[in-house]
Structures are given as structure tokens and as C-alpha cells.
Amino acid sequence: MPKINRYVDISTVDREAKKDYIDRHSPFIECASTVKAGEKFAVTVRMGKEYTHPDDPDHYIRSISLFNKETLLAEATFAAGALGGAGQKGQAEVTFHVVPTGKQMELTAMSYCTKHGIWECDPVQVAVEE
Amino acid sequence: MPKINRYVDISTVDREAKKDYIDRHSPFIECASTVKAGEKFAVTVRMGKEYTHPDDPDHYIRSISLFNKETLLAEATFAAGALGGAGQKGQAEVTFHVVPTGKQMELTAMSYCTKHGIWECDPVQVAVEE
Amino acid sequence: MPKINRYVDISTVDREAKKDYIDRHSPFIECASTVKAGEKFAVTVRMGKEYTHPDDPDHYIRSISLFNKETLLAEATFAAGALGGAGQKGQAEVTFHVVPTGKQMELTAMSYCTKHGIWECDPVQVAVEE
Amino acid sequence: MPKINRYVDISTVDREAKKDYIDRHSPFIECASTVKAGEKFAVTVRMGKEYTHPDDPDHYIRSISLFNKETLLAEATFAAGALGGAGQKGQAEVTFHVVPTGKQMELTAMSYCTKHGIWECDPVQVAVEE
Numbered sequence: 001m002p003k004i005n006r007y008v009d010i011s012t013v014d015r016e017a018k019k020d021y022i023d024r025h026s027p028f029i030e031c032a033s034t035v036k037a038g039e040k041f042a043v044t045v046r047m048g049k050e051y052t053h054p055d056d057p058d059h060y061i062r063s064i065s066l067f068n069k070e071t072l073l074a075e076a077t078f079a080a081g082a083l084g085g086a087g088q089k090g091q092a093e094v095t096f097h098v099v100p101t102g103k104q105m106e107l108t109a110m111s112y113c114t115k116h117g118i119w120e121c122d123p124v125q126v127a128v129e130e
Numbered sequence: 131m132p133k134i135n136r137y138v139d140i141s142t143v144d145r146e147a148k149k150d151y152i153d154r155h156s157p158f159i160e161c162a163s164t165v166k167a168g169e170k171f172a173v174t175v176r177m178g179k180e181y182t183h184p185d186d187p188d189h190y191i192r193s194i195s196l197f198n199k200e201t202l203l204a205e206a207t208f209a210a211g212a213l214g215g216a217g218q219k220g221q222a223e224v225t226f227h228v229v230p231t232g233k234q235m236e237l238t239a240m241s242y243c244t245k246h247g248i249w250e251c252d253p254v255q256v257a258v259e260e
Numbered sequence: 261m262p263k264i265n266r267y268v269d270i271s272t273v274d275r276e277a278k279k280d281y282i283d284r285h286s287p288f289i290e291c292a293s294t295v296k297a298g299e300k301f302a303v304t305v306r307m308g309k310e311y312t313h314p315d316d317p318d319h320y321i322r323s324i325s326l327f328n329k330e331t332l333l334a335e336a337t338f339a340a341g342a343l344g345g346a347g348q349k350g351q352a353e354v355t356f357h358v359v360p361t362g363k364q365m366e367l368t369a370m371s372y373c374t375k376h377g378i379w380e381c382d383p384v385q386v387a388v389e390e
Numbered sequence: 391m392p393k394i395n396r397y398v399d400i401s402t403v404d405r406e407a408k409k410d411y412i413d414r415h416s417p418f419i420e421c422a423s424t425v426k427a428g429e430k431f432a433v434t435v436r437m438g439k440e441y442t443h444p445d446d447p448d449h450y451i452r453s454i455s456l457f458n459k460e461t462l463l464a465e466a467t468f469a470a471g472a473l474g475g476a477g478q479k480g481q482a483e484v485t486f487h488v489v490p491t492g493k494q495m496e497l498t499a500m501s502y503c504t505k506h507g508i509w510e511c512d513p514v515q516v517a518v519e520e
Contacts, residue, residue: 002327002368002380004264038214040223055229057447058470062332067262070377072322073212076224077467079504080448082203084168084229093170094206095225099185099214108262114469117330120262132457132498132510134394187317188340192462197392200507202452207337209374210318238392244339247460250392298474300483315489333472336484342463344428344489353430354466355485359445359474 004110005119010050024051024091025119027064027109034127035100045076045109046093053092055083059115061092067108073098080114100128134240135249140180154181154221155249157194157239164257165230175206175239176223183222185213188244191222195240203228210244230258264370265379270310284311284351285379287324287369294387295360305336305369306353313352315343318374321352325370333358340374360388394500395509400440414441414481415509417454417499424517425490435466435499436483443482445473448504451482455500463488470504490518 007026010019024047031043045064047053053061057080065075076094083090092111105126111119137156140149154177161173175194177183183191187210195205206224213220222241235256241249267286270279290304305324307313313321317340325335336354343350352371365386371379397416400409414437421433435454437443443451447470455465466484473480482501495516501509 002330002370038218040213040220042225044225058476062469070262071211071374072209072372074209074224075207076204076226077207078204079202079452081201081231082226082228083170085231086448088168088229090170090229093227094204095172095174095227096206096212097176097223097225098212099218099220101211101215110262112332114331132460132500188346192339200392201504202502209322216318240392242462244461298478300473300480302485304485331471332469334469334484335467336486337465337467339462339464341461341491342486342488343430345491348428348489350430350489353487354464355432355434355487356466356472357483357485358472359478359480361471361475 002118005117007119007121020051024048024053025111025113025116027111027119027121029107029109029121029124031107031124031126033125034129037100037128037130040097040099042095042097043107044093044095046091047111048091052089053113055080055088055090056086057081059113061111062114063112064092064094065110066096067110068101068105100126103128132248135247137249137251150181154178154183155241155243155246157241157249157251159237159239159251159254161237161254161256163255164259167230167258167260170227170229172225172227173237174223174225176221177241178221182219183243185210185218185220186216187211190244191241192244193242194222194224196226197238197240198231198235230256233258262378265377267379267381280311284308284313285371285373285376287371287379287381289367289369289381289384291367291384291386293385294389297360297388297390300357300359302355302357303367304353304355306351307371308351312349313373315340315348315350316346320374321371322374323372324352324354326356327368327370328361328365360386363388392508395507397509397511410441414438414443415501415503415506417501417509417511419497419499419511419514421497421514421516423515424519427490427518427520430487430489432485432487433497434483434485436481437501438481442479443503445470445478445480446476450504451501452504453502454482454484456486457498457500458491458495490516493518
């Protein structure tokens with residue numbers, strides 16, 4: 001059954017290869033911590049902070065989904081090659097533009113690597129102001 | 131057979147309702163006209179320039195795809211509600227971050243409205259410099 | 261962070277409403293237990309065994325994904341209305357046709373309900389014969 | 391701008407390579423010509439009738455979508471490898487199970503090959519009986 005891999009703070013990890021493995025497979029969310037009700041805001045999700053991932057036809061980041069709590073907001077699917085293709089490495093990235101609902105959003109990103117399965121970030125809290 | 135609706139310059143259109151209909155269903159691409167080979171760049175696709183589209187559960191913009199010539203680079207799928215939900219209107223928007231290939235990219239966006247089908251923008255030329 | 265809901269044998273559940281809730285949100289896999297290497301076979305995934313799910317625009321089964329261990333094989337995405345639309349109920353269903361790889365497949369289905377999130381079935385073992 | 395390739399009766403085509411090219415990229419719909427209102431029925435879409443398509447990581451059938459007139463009913467996305475993987479060939483295939491609406495459905499399938507773009511079949515008429 002597919003494991004949901006979760007981010008581990010790589011400063012607590014010893015082995016360089018493991019730091020790289022965890023970081024390049026983890027989606028990181030960047031967005032404002034406070035947003036205005038009814039106003040579209042940007043949520044960028046980028047794979048990896050310090051490391052890069054292959055963009056090979058048989059090994060690439062296929063998708064990034066954005067959830068607010070249990071609810072899917074949007075999903076991006078990439079073709080192999082969108083980061084330069086075979087032999088190239090990069091950080092898959094998408095910016096979703098969404099309108100906040102409720103008083104507090106809890107954003108999570110899930111991603112899928114065609115070789116190393118499903119990964120999920122820690123939830124990010126976003127306060128919604130009237 | 132699903133029609134591929136194409137953008138028509140709305141300044142040539144008389145009826146206000148038709149301007150609105152065409153504009154709010156058309157994907158518009160925003161990106162640099164010249165990019166550097168091997169360097170990730172941002173391609174924003176936004177639905178509508180002057181008008182907004184409903185975000186109702188039974189009538190919303192479900193997806194935006196980005197092509198380079200015949201090749202799909204990435205696709206974003208939205209849930210109804212990502213722009214505020216029932217009764218709200220907005221411009222669905224996504225920013226893809228891709229690495230250029232070749233010497234010239236020809237970007238096109240296709241979108242799908244759950245009531246009014248498939249729409250496509252005019253191709254946008256992007257020069258790729260070494 | 262989105263919970264991955266897992267099937268619970270509903271014969272062990274007392275409350276009728278809970279049986280219904282669990283069953284109608286759970287993907288069930290139907291396929292041969294032994295297949296031939298290199299020969300395409302059918303894997304049907306159906307939501308619910310004894311109960312049905314709404315197909316309302318704001319509450320429907322949006323997707324069913326099929327995994328072999330950690331690897332995504334295929335995904336089906338449905339539009340609200342594919343099961344009759346507002347006021348109707350049914351069991352979302354898709355049959356994927358895939359070619360087995362390896363000696364043993366471990367199939368899992370994940371599904372997404374627009375109101376009740378992600379659900380996953382127990383893995384199904386499929387022996388692959390030469 | 392991505393071309394929508396349409397099926398051409400290959401018995402009218404001379405060159406064997408062109409017959410193969412057209413056939414293996416064309417989605418073919420199989421379903422009953424008359425269905426009962428409110429009753430789920432099966433719609434199989436298979437790529438190619440007489441020829442097979444590669445399932446290589448950089449060249450495979452990525453998706454098959456099913457439309458009723460202008461409306462998307464369902465979409466299947468495949469991973470490279472679902473038909474056996476590198477060096478293998480096959481006919482990507484999915485069976486959607488949908489509930490008819492209206493008195494007459496006009497089904498069309500669109501597919502996407504990662505090397506040869508978008509293809510569409512001729513519409514198939516399905517009568518819906520009370």
C-alpha cells in the first residue's frame with residue numbers, strides 16, 4: 001500500500017545521501033501567513049530546498065497537489081522534460097492562486113515521484129482576515 | 131465532438147455579453163519573451179483579462195494546460211471553490227515554472243470550463259538564448 | 261494534513277449511518293488473482309459494495325487512482341454528473357487495463373471525495389505467472 | 391498551437407507506416423448504441439484497432455478523455471509502464487462506467503501521446519431510452 005512519506009528536518013539527518021533523498025522529494029509551501037478574505041493569493045510549492053531532483057523520462061516529479069485540510073484545492077501535473085529533460089535536474093515548482101475560505105486555512109502539499117512515490121509536507125497555517 | 135473555442139479580439143466584438151463570454155473563458159499567457167536556456171522561468175496563465183468567471187460547483191474552470199507546440203508541459207486542475215466558491219467570481223490562475231528547451235518555444239494554453247467546454251489561446255513565441 | 265481514510269470491515273460496525281459512510285467512500289478492487297506475464301488484464305475499481313454515493317456538483321467522487329506498491333499505474337478523474345448528476349446516487353467505477361510486471365503485484369486504490377477526502381483500500385495481491 | 395489530429399479511415403491510406411501511425415494514435419470507442427436512462431453503462435476506449443503503440447518512458451499514451459458533446463465525463467491518465475514498459479508495445483485501454491443523461495449522447499474520446507500530441511475520434515451516437 002503506498003506509503004505517505006513525510007518530511008523530516010534534514011538537519012537531524014547524518015548521511016548526505018539521505019538528506020538529499022528527503023529534501024529533493026519534499027514539497028515546500030511558500031505563501032503569506034496572513035491573507036485577506038475574498039482576495040486571491042499565491043501559494044508556491046517547490047520540490048526541494050537545497051537539493052534538486054532528476055527530470056528523466058523514467059524518474060521525475062509527476063504531480064503536486066494542494067490541500068486545505070481534507071479538501072483538494074488544485075493539482076499540477078508535469079510532463080517529464082518540463083525541467084529540461086533527460087540528464088537535467090531541478091526543482092519542480094508551481095504557483096497556485098487561490099481565494100481563502102474560512103478563518104484559518106491549513107495547507108498541505110502532496111507530491112508524487114515516479115520512482116519514489118508519495119510525499120507530503122507539514123501543514124502550513126494561514127490566517128484569513130476580514 | 132468537442133469544439134476547440136479560440137480567442138477572438140473582444141475589441142472587435144459588439145455585444146457586451148459576448149465580450150464577457152469570450153474574455154472570461156480565454157486563457158491568457160504572461161511570460162518573458164526571451165528566456166535563458168537551462169534556466170527555469172515563470173509562465174502564468176490567467177482566465178480572462180477584463181471579466182471574471184463563476185466559481186460555482188456546477189460551473190467553474192476545471193483545468194488549464196500548457197503546451198509547447200504539440201507537447202504538454204504541465205496541467206493544473208482546480209476544484210470548484212478554489213476561487214471562493216458558490217456565488218463568487220474570479221479569474222482562475224496558475225503559474226508554471228518550466229525550463230526552456232530548443233531555440234524557440236511556442237506556448238499555448240488550453241482550458242476547460244465545466245459548462246462551456248474547451249478554450250485555447252493564440253500561441254505565444256518565446257525566444258531561448260544560450 | 262489530509263487523513264488517508266482506510267476501509268474498515270463494515271460487518272464490525274454497528275451504526276447503519278457509519279456502515280454507509282465507510283462503504284460508499286471505499287474503493288473496492290476486482291481483478292483476477294493470477295495473471296499472465298505480458299498479457300493485459302482488467303482491474304475494476306468500484307466505490308462502495310452495498311451503498312451508493314451522491315453525484316452532486318458539490319459532493320461527488322472526483323478520482324480513483326491505482327497503485328502497484330508505491331507506483332502509480334493509472335488514475336481516473338470524473339466530472340460531477342457522470343453518474344446522473346444532482347440528486348442521483350451511484351457507485352463511481354472504472355476499469356483499468358494494465359500489463360503485469362514483476363512476479364507479484366500489490367494493487368491499491370486511492371479515491372477522493374470532494375467532501376470527505378482521501379480513501380484507500382486494503383492491498384490486493386496478484387500473482388504473475390510466466 | 392497543438393493540432394487536434396483526427397482519425398482517418400486507414401483503408402483509404404496507402405503507406406503501411408502511415409496506417410500504423412494513424413491507427414495506433416487513434417482512440418476507438420466501444421459501447422452499446424442504445425442504453426437505458428439512469429442505468430450505468432460501460433464505455434471502453436482503446437488506442438488502436440490493428441496496431442500497437444510503444445510504452446516507453448519518453449513515448450507513451452498519457453491520457454484518454456471521454457466527452458459527451460462539449461462536456462467532459464471522465465479522464466484516465468496512465469503512467470509509462472502500465473502496458474509493460476520500455477521496449478513493449480500495446481493498446482492503452484480504459485473502461486469508464488457512466489450514467490446516461492438526455493435522450494441522445496454524442497461521445498468523443500481525446501487522447502494524448504507524449505510524442506505525437508492530441509488525437510480525437512469521430513463522435514459516437516448513443517440513444518438513451520426511458
